[in-house]
Amino acid sequence: MLPSAIARVSALPDDAVVLDVGGWASPLARADAVVDLMPYETRGLYGKPDTPERFTAASWHVLDICGHEPWPFPDDAFDFVVCSQTLEDVRDPLRVCAELSRIGKAGYVEVPSAREELTWGVQGPWVGWSHHRWICEVDGTVPGGEVVFSHKPHLLPEPGRHLAAGSLAGLPPEDLVLEHWWTGTLSAREQIFWGAEEFDRWLADLLAANGGATGPAGA
8 A cells, every 4th residue: 555545544533434455464554444354363464554553353354355245334334445455356346346335435445557467577477466357447537436447368478468577667656556535436347348359459558558568478
C-alpha cells in the first residue's frame, strides 16, 4: 500500500471504523478489523506496522473472501474499507468488490498498474507477477470510476504482447499501482472478450498507452 494512501487512511477520525481486507502480508495498523484467509498469528510477511495495531486477534477474521456466503458483517458496518494489492490475486474479484461495497460506506482499492503487469522480468523470466490472475484498469468514464478486470492470458510472453524488461526503471511507486477511492458504491466489472481480434485490439491499445510492445520474448 502506498505510504501516501496509508497516511490518508490513518488521518481518518479516530471514531471511524476501518476494515482491512486481504492485509495479512502487510496489515494496516489503522484497521480496527482485518479479513484474510491466513490467521492472525502468521501476519506480517512483509513486515508489521511501525505504529501500534488497532486490530486484535479477536477482530481478525479468517475467511475465504471469494466464498458464496456473505461476510460476517451487516450492511454499512464500516466507515472505511481498504483492499490493497489483493483483487488481482483472487479468483472472483467481483464478489469481493460487491461485499466491499455492501459493508463499507467508502473505501480504497489499490492494484498493480497495467504497465507493471505487462512488463517482462518484474518477478522472473515471465510477464508481470506469476500469481496474478487479472490485469486491472479504472474506467474514468463511469461516474465515480469503475474497476475493470481483464483475464491475464498465458499468451503474453509472445513477441509483441508485453513490455520490454526495464520498462519500469526510474518510475516512482505511484506509477506502478492504480488507486481508486470510492464513496457509497464500489463499481466493478469484468471485461469479456468475444474473440481474438477484440482482445488483440485491447492489448495493443493498452501496450501503446504504456510505452509500446517489445520484440522477442524477454527482450
